Amino acid sequence: MKRSNDSLQGFLHLLRALIREPSVVGVEDAFFRVLRRELEEFPVTITRYHGLLVAQGSEPESNYLSAHVDRHGLLCTGPREFQYAAFIAGNRGELNGDSISEQFMELIAGRFRGQRVQAHTPYAGSYLGQGTITESFICPRRKNLIFDIDGLDFLQPGTPISFVDRLREEDGQISAQLDNVVSVAILIEMIRRGFRGTAFFTAGEECGRSYRYVAEWFQRFDLKTQRLIVLDTSPFPTQEDLNAQEVVLRNRDSVAEFEPTVTDELREVCDQLKVTHRFKDEYVIELNKTREKQSSIGRTELGRLIDATSGDVTGTTLQLPTSSYHTQTETANLSSVEAVLKVLTRLTGASV
Known part of the structure; x- marks a missing residue:
């Protein structure tokens, strides 16, 4: 068995605990309370809204990160x-x-x-x-x-x-119903590492509603941004496809084009850190050239949000590649988890 990096042990302990907590899409209240208890350990201001929990650091408008709390059930x-x-x-x-x-x-x-x-x-x-x-x-x-x-x-x-789900760790991989709880754990780990911006934890992503809660938050305070990074998983059909990159980027989804300057900045950070990456929209378009039945490049929280706010709130996504999507054996490489954390730390200026 390949042991994971010592730097990820705290993250894995957190993820293991979060996976045991229920968070069925549309009924996330109990999980929000678990999440609040975890965040109260850190120097952040925590505010709960309908469908949304917000944790703000000492520089709340410097960067915005978002993760979804709901899971299929x-x-x-x-x-x-x-x-x-x-x-x-x-x-x-x-x-x-x-x-x-x-x-x-x-x-x-x-x-x-x-x-x-x-x-x-x-x-x-x-x-x-x-x-x-x-x-x-x-x-x-x-x-x-x-x-x-x-x-x-x-x-x-x-x-x-x-x-009923438990985290399994073996040969440098983790598996469980990772979507969306692994993104929640990554965002909490970023706060532990010193992220000073604003973190959103949204409900209802699996039924396409989460963007409304984020849009309303920005509208509530008359704020705009081009620097929202939405965390998510990205499914691939085989282990070989999973291993082809450490992180997944996007230029757009089927609803909207993402902010190109921030997407380019994310790509440049990946290049600087020698993190391998692939653009999911380009991957699906190339794959469709060989398929009779076409696949969608997907709709994301960010695309819906950009469309709903007419571009007043925009940014890009950073996704963790996985296989066996939407099952209890959804699998990700620990090297990819570490890569996501390294990229976010460099991009946001967080200090470990």
């Missing part, structure tokens, strides 16, 4: 009825078919058989019980994943159900 929607939380009827208004999550729905439909799940109270996060997924299928009328679960027949509608 299920929601009880009726007697012994369980649906994929991101795509229930109340959330579908934000989705039109070109998001990566939607395109993955058919692919992942059969992956959940035998998966252990646990139910929690919606607000407090108190444990209610465990069950096992016996079947999952797409309902053509509701256009959503429907689950049969053994052991949770007593649940009431509105109860969130998360996947």
